[in-house]
Amino acid sequence: MSTPQTQNAWLATAKGEPSEVLQLDESVPVPKLNCGEVLVKVQATALNPIGYKIMTLFPNFLIKRPYIPEHDLAGIIVDANGTEFQNGDEVFGFIPPQPSLKAHSGTLAQYTRISASHVVRRPINITPTQAAGIPxxxxxxxxxxxxxxxxxxxxxxxxxxxxxxxxxxxxxxxxxxxxxxxxxxxxxxxxxxxxxxxxxxxxxxxxxxxxxxxxxxxxxxxxxxxxxxxxxxxxxxxxxxxxxxxxxxxxxxxxxxxxxxxxxxxxxxxxxxxxxxxxxxxxxxxxxxIMVDNKRKDLEIVAQHVRDGKIKPLVDSVFAFENVLKAYERIMTSRATGKVVVRVDPEAE
Missing domain, CATH: 3.40.50.720 (NAD(P)-binding Rossmann-like Domain)
Structure with a gap:
């Protein structure tokens, strides 16, 4: 199936609380790729405190808005773009905040671009909603x-x-x-x-x-x-x-x-x-x-620990894509034990 030209994505439109500034847009362009990037159909993403803190703390002169928030993902590569991956590979990883904000392309979207060096193949013993909260x-x-x-x-x-x-x-x-x-x-x-x-x-x-x-x-x-x-x-x-x-x-x-x-x-x-x-x-x-460094070799070690059963995924709750505001309400209580996950693809496990 061909990749559409536009997609559904959540946009942070101004500085403020998620409930005030997040809007669901149904006509956001699917991003074009640079060399070394892959296009991923997002199955699930997980919320991180840095996501809502960027929204609430950083003024407009530091961050150009609107942008698509969030960083963790699990998904399927739909354009391998000449990298070592193949179309159809199921992967997980994360987009660091700086390149995400520079490209205005985060993971609260149906499709996202990401450096091929920032994803690894998802262990088959976990589902996309479990994998999304790991990276x-x-x-x-x-x-x-x-x-x-x-x-x-x-x-x-x-x-x-x-x-x-x-x-x-x-x-x-x-x-x-x-x-x-x-x-x-x-x-x-x-x-x-x-x-x-x-x-x-x-x-x-x-x-x-x-x-x-x-x-x-x-x-x-x-x-x-x-x-x-x-x-x-x-x-x-x-x-x-x-x-x-x-x-x-x-x-x-x-x-x-x-x-x-x-x-x-x-x-x-x-x-x-x-x-x-x-x-x-x-x-x-x-x-x-500690400031997390998106090193593929470390993510591969994490993935191997998951395959070996030494590390298990930690999912507090899973929200539908249209219920992102409720997902932010949950993570902002600081009472979640495990990750707050958003199921972007309704067919994802």
Missing amino acids: VAALTAYQALFNVAHLKPEQHVFINGGSTSVGAFAIQFAKAIGCNVTVSASGRNEAFVRSLGADGFFDYTTGPLHARLASNPPSSKYHVFFETVGLLDLSLYTHSESYLTPGGTFVSVGAVESKAYEVSYIGKLLWTVFLHPRWLGGTKRTYKM
Whole structure:
């Protein structure tokens, strides 16, 4: 079947909340390809916090609107465009924010263009709606633990925010190499994180986590502390000598709320983690920040873990394409355990 000239796609038309600025357009041109790109018929996509934060935080002079939001996808290649893929290959991957916004071509659409280096073949033991929620969150977790913190088998790791998508994948990756994993989450999510393999659990709602860890440090200190929630309170890092081994690494996804853009917070972050020397009382532990890198070799490793059953997909809920606004309502509650997925193709599993 030939590819149409136009398609249905959701457009972010202005700066604001998804419910205010997203519009479904039924006559958006199907994108043309550059060398090295493939055209994918999108079966499913998953929402990410960065998606609605770009909508709500970035002014028009930084981002040209309208644009098609979102980044994760699972789909079928309909124009391999001379790459190593074939038409009909079922793939998954993600479009990084910068090229997505530059091309105004995201994944909340029936068709999207994507670099062939940013997709891999979908494991046959998962469905498109399961695969769509893997790339961004799983790659962030994998790269934070192994490329940044260099986690080793049988080490001890603490994951702050074990019920987040990134945290839940991190639990599985750490357990896959035999690590002892302790996590924090709200009490209602304890069963969920333990089902993924968590050995120890802290309910963060019962008191300041840094105070509880510092006053009652573990008998075996953690080699890696992975902060997946968004480090607005720097106390978890400044008290980390009490619970992180000498030479241990504190890895954070960084501050992800609007406070991250306030000058006062940025100044405090720079002083605390980068400018305050240890010999003047600075924290004697290494702080690193993870920014996901769309490396095909890492996505291939993630895909192999899925094929081997070491990593399972994490789907909180699936919404129809026309119900995208309800999908954003769900992810913006911050209560989803797993990915919020949008089924773009109604026939996709």
